Amino acid sequence: MKLKNTIHRAVLWESVLQKKVLCNACSHRCTIAEGHYGICGVRKNHEGILYSTVYEFPIAINVDPIEKKPLFHVLPGSKALSIGTAGCNFTCAFCQNFDISQLRGNAIRGQKTSVRQLLETAITNHCQSIAYTYNEPVVFLEFVLDTATAAHQHGLKNIYVSNGFETAETLKLLEGKIDAMNIDLKAFRDDFYKKLCRGRLRPVLETIKRAYEAGIELEITTLLIPGQNDSDNEIREIARFIASIDREIPWHISRFFPTYRMQSSHPTPVAKMEQAQAIGKQEGLQYVYLGNIPHEQNTSSCPQCGLQLIVRNAYQVSQNILELGKCPRCGYRIKGIFKT
Numbered sequence: 656m657k658l659k660n661t662i663h664r665a666v667l668w669e670s671v672l673q674k675k676v677l678c679n680a681c682s683h684r685c686t687i688a689e690g691h692y693g694i695c696g697v698r699k700n701h702e703g704i705l706y707s708t709v710y711e712f713p714i715a716i717n718v719d720p721i722e723k724k725p726l727f728h729v730l731p732g733s734k735a736l737s738i739g740t741a742g743c744n745f746t747c748a749f750c751q752n753f754d755i756s757q758l759r760g761n762a763i764r765g766q767k768t769s770v771r772q773l774l775e776t777a778i779t780n781h782c783q784s785i786a787y788t789y790n791e792p793v794v795f796l797e798f799v800l801d802t803a804t805a806a807h808q809h810g811l812k813n814i815y816v817s818n819g820f821e822t823a824e825t826l827k828l829l830e831g832k833i834d835a836m837n838i839d840l841k842a843f844r845d846d847f848y849k850k851l852c853r854g855r856l857r858p859v860l861e862t863i864k865r866a867y868e869a870g871i872e873l874e875i876t877t878l879l880i881p882g883q884n885d886s887d888n889e890i891r892e893i894a895r896f897i898a899s900i901d902r903e904i905p906w907h908i909s910r911f912f913p914t915y916r917m918q919s920s921h922p923t924p925v926a927k928m929e930q931a932q933a934i935g936k937q938e939g940l941q942y943v944y945l946g947n948i949p950h951e952q953n954t955s956s957c958p959q960c961g962l963q964l965i966v967r968n969a970y971q972v973s974q975n976i977l978e979l980g981k982c983p984r985c986g987y988r989i990k991g992i993f994k995t
């Protein structure tokens with residue numbers, strides 16, 4: 656097997672007939688023949704055993720503002736050491752990181768980096784969290800679990816940025832290790848997921864509910880793509896779904912720009928973004944933020960008294976008057992994580 660130095664026995668799989676294995680990490684539940692990879696292209700059946708080929712092998716490591724994940728209600732103004740590997744269980748036609756997420760099998764690249772080295776990098780750069788991001792972290796689940804355990808031992812939080820296609824078994828493993836998640840709710844139509852992502856809607860909705868019930872701090876992101884998921888009806892359905900779980904879950908509406916296999920589409924009009932934000936608020940969501948628009952300024956106001964609490968210019972926090980997570984005027988507790 657190639658990449659011997661990176662292989663690591665996977666979690667959440669079982670043997671099936673003729674040396675095949677069944678991977679239960681994500682809702683594809685791939686049955687993988689000996690010598691082959693799952694759909695994500697980085698989990699390989701070698702002689703009847705499932706391995707991760709990207710364990711301690713990140714392809715991207717950056718120190719980012721946590722607002723860039725995006726997470727607006729988790730340690731505002733702090734830095735997150737952000738890591739991702741090759742591979743993904745989705746094949747989104749609009750992926751902004753397709754150059755790494757769509758690498759498969761022998762095309763995998765990266766830099767051997769131990770969990771310990773990552774922790775040292777995070778601490779040296781004054782990061783308060785580690786973010787598993789860029790590609791879908793379930794495909795490097797074992798690396799996430801070990802890094803997250805070590806991060807907690809050093810007082811750091813763990814951030815998981817996901818397409819939400821995890822199984823219930825994976826969510827169980829993440830409970831207690833992951834402090835906050837941003838889950839993409841890319842659309843409210845199964846067709847969209849099938850046609851553009853090689854995914855399905857229902858498992859994503861289930862993951863969102865499970866993560867919330869597990870007490871993981873949750874924010875949702877929707878990339879609004881002209882002509883694909885931007886009808887008022889669909890925007891309203893997404894907002895209603897989020898509000899049905901908790902009106903205080905932050906919702907990030909992100910502006911689309913042509914990329915990857917959607918080069919001929921147009922950027923989302925700013926007026927459409929503002930209209931979507933208005934729909935989110937009409938449906939009762941307390942925090943609806945816009946991303947990727949010029950001169951964006953996103954403010955979090957107290958849902959009870961309306962006082963402006965946190966003001967952000969793009970990814971920079973220019974004001975934060977929260978006191979221990981509460982509004983200083985009326986004492987209302989703002990949903991989120993505001994201390995390490």
Ligand code: SF4
Pocket residue numbers: 678679680681682683684685692693694695696698743744793794
């Ligand atoms: S994580 Fe990869 S191998 Fe496992 S079920 Fe998902 S796509 Fe298949």
